[in-house]
Amino acid sequence: MExxxxxxxxRTHPGGDGTFQTFKTTVTEGMVVLDVVHKIQxxxxxxxxxxxxxxxGKCGSCSAExxxxxxxxxxxxxxxxxxxxxxxxxxxRTFPPIKDLVTDVSWNFRVKKGIKKFKPRPADxxxxxxxxxxxxxxxxxxxxxxxxxxxxxxxxxxLREHNKHDEFIGPRFLxxxxxxxxxxxxxxxxxxxxxxxxGIGYCNxxxxxxxxxxxxxxxxxxxxxxxxxxxxxxxxDPVTRILRMFK
Amino acid sequence: xxxxPVTIGSRGFASTSRRDWxxxxxxxxxxxxxxxxxxxxxxAFQNAHYAFGPYLSPFYAPEIWGDSPHAWFGxxxxxxxxxxxxxxxxxxxxxxALFRFTCYYYRGAYYKSFWLDPPxxxxxxxxxxYRGEQSFPLVMQNIHRYFMWIxxxxxxxxxxxxWLALWFPAPGGGETFGIxxxxxxxxxxxxxxxxYTLGCHVMRHIVGGSYDEVSKHPVCDRAYACSTALNYKHQxxxxxxxxxxxxxxxxxxxCSMGIWTDLRLL
Numbered sequence: 325m326e327x328x329x330x331x332x333x334x335r336t337h338p339g340g341d342g343t344f345q346t347f348k349t350t351v352t353e354g355m356v357v358l359d360v361v362h363k364i365q366x367x368x369x370x371x372x373x374x375x376x377x378x379x380x381g382k383c384g385s386c387s388a389e390x391x392x393x394x395x396x397x398x399x400x401x402x403x404x405x406x407x408x409x410x411x412x413x414x415x416x417r418t419f420p421p422i423k424d425l426v427t428d429v430s431w432n433f434r435v436k437k438g439i440k441k442f443k444p445r446p447a448d449x450x451x452x453x454x455x456x457x458x459x460x461x462x463x464x465x466x467x468x469x470x471x472x473x474x475x476x477x478x479x480x481x482x483l484r485e486h487n488k489h490d491e492f493i494g495p496r497f498l499x500x501x502x503x504x505x506x507x508x509x510x511x512x513x514x515x516x517x518x519x520x521x522x523g524i525g526y527c528n529x530x531x532x533x534x535x536x537x538x539x540x541x542x543x544x545x546x547x548x549x550x551x552x553x554x555x556x557x558x559x560x561d562p563v564t565r566i567l568r569m570f571k
Numbered sequence: 572x573x574x575x576p577v578t579i580g581s582r583g584f585a586s587t588s589r590r591d592w593x594x595x596x597x598x599x600x601x602x603x604x605x606x607x608x609x610x611x612x613x614x615a616f617q618n619a620h621y622a623f624g625p626y627l628s629p630f631y632a633p634e635i636w637g638d639s640p641h642a643w644f645g646x647x648x649x650x651x652x653x654x655x656x657x658x659x660x661x662x663x664x665x666x667x668a669l670f671r672f673t674c675y676y677y678r679g680a681y682y683k684s685f686w687l688d689p690p691x692x693x694x695x696x697x698x699x700x701y702r703g704e705q706s707f708p709l710v711m712q713n714i715h716r717y718f719m720w721i722x723x724x725x726x727x728x729x730x731x732x733x734w735l736a737l738w739f740p741a742p743g744g745g746e747t748f749g750i751x752x753x754x755x756x757x758x759x760x761x762x763x764x765x766x767y768t769l770g771c772h773v774m775r776h777i778v779g780g781s782y783d784e785v786s787k788h789p790v791c792d793r794a795y796a797c798s799t800a801l802n803y804k805h806q807x808x809x810x811x812x813x814x815x816x817x818x819x820x821x822x823x824x825x826c827s828m829g830i831w832t833d834l835r836l837l
Contacts, residue, residue: 389588389693391588391589391590391591392587392588392589392590392693393589393591393692393693394693406590409590412588414588417693456784457784457786457787459785459786459792460783460784460785460786463785479692479693481688481689481692481696482701482703484693485689485695485696485699485701486699486700486701488701505783506783507783508783508784510783523703523705525703525704525705525706525710526701526702526703526704526705527703527704528678528679528682528688528703528704528709529675529676529678529679529682530679530682530683530688530689530692531679532689532692532693535692536692544679545772545802545803545805549675549772549776550772550775550776550780553716553772553773553776553780553781554776554781556713556716557776557781560710560713560714561713561716
């Protein structure tokens with residue numbers, strides 16, 4: 325069944341600023357927002373810039389803000405949206421715009437380079453392998469589901485509203501750090517960096533990152549808060565510090 | 572950390588493209604928490620109608636000094652001057668209150684609802700400056716683990732109060748075993764408080780979360796699994812236990828005032 329829909333899509337101007345442009349189009353059953361954007365691109369605005377790749381919610385390319393909510397365009401079904409109202413599609417507001425719906429997310433890749441890499445402990449076995457319990461692996465396996473769509477970075481108010489890009493690495497890289505720090509084989513220590521350089525204290529646990537994660541990673545509960553607690557044990561808890569001296 | 576400054580300016584307070592009723596949840600939390608704080612403060616200063624038969628309001632438990640038969644050391648001691656407002660609850664309530672105030676769930680909730688930092692996800696904030704929990708005063712929230720231990724002690728004391736709530740005055744003197752609606756109200760309260768406290772993020776960290784290989788510590792492994800299971804419903808238990816504490820006080824208060832009748836089930 326075809327229905328009419330009105331889309332307001334963010335278009336950038338050559339000067340760098342932008343405005344919404346309105347498009348009327350028809351949508352059919354089973355379409356997602358990315359399909360509609362592609363339809364508009366094919367029929368009405370061939371110069372409309374949109375980044376996409378897999379169309380299956382696994383590449384993390386088509387992140388945008390749909391009706392103000394950070395979401396993947398390819399995973400937002402049209403029947404979830406009210407087509408009686410105009411549907412807005414904007415680029416992620418936390419990152420500098422390049423063109424239309426495409427933003428420059430390269431800051432994230434530079435941040436990633438600043439986190440200590442995986443450093444395995446000496447092998448457990450003569451053949452150079454390790455023995456690890458499955459449930460210890462399961463704990464960090466959740467973090468490896470991340471597709472780096474950067475929706476969590478987009479919605480995090482520390483970056484979005486307060487522009488703490490030079491002091492705070494954001495939820496995506498706290499998950500990355502948790503994946504390494506809680507890895508049963510890893511032997512490096514990232515706690516001092518998390519406190520001093522990565523600004524974990526800036527997170528005030530509003531859980532917006534968890535809410536927008538398309539992979540349903542429990543970012544706040546399973547990654548950020550456990551890291552915060554490790555920082556507390558190391559730097560803020562005098563009893564733990566004394567106990568550590570006797571160990 | 573190598574970075575390139577990104578300059579996307581704030582669009583102002585409450586600015587958003589969201590169409591949903593994003594303000595409903597923070598408003599509901601504001602009303603819920605304000606109502607509880609208002610009621611509990613009022614109840615704490617009443618210093619009356621906090622005990623009924625074998626029941627003692629959780630706001631006043633443990634009653635260290637006070638006028639009810641539940642008091643550990645009798646009436647108000649002489650070293651507390653008359654001009655100081657006294658109520659047994661004032662000696663107790665600061666501890667569970669600070670446990671909840673520093674709780675990770677409540678922090679996230681009241682930062683949004685009371686401080687609007689942010690009012691809701693992807694909604695503009697009223698202030699441009701931000702220090703988070705990186706520095707004073709909010710870095711003090713890290714004291715949460717100490718209040719968690721105090722909360723565990725309170726759980727034991729409230730559990731003992733449930734035991735006492737099973738023993739009613741006998742007609743011929745002495746005590747007799749029984750169960751009233753109030754006993755069940757107090758017992759459910761302890762269960763909900765336990766689910767909230769034992770599923771706390773700090774508890775989860777202390778019992779096993781600090782280990783990368785918790786499986787090598789069998790007791791911690793089991794405790795971590797239990798705490799994690801409760802932690803997934805931490806928000807639910809935070810609200811249910813808050814409601815049950817308030818309701819337990821209301822129940823005992825209204826029974827004590829003769830407005831409600833406590834039914835004996837056994």
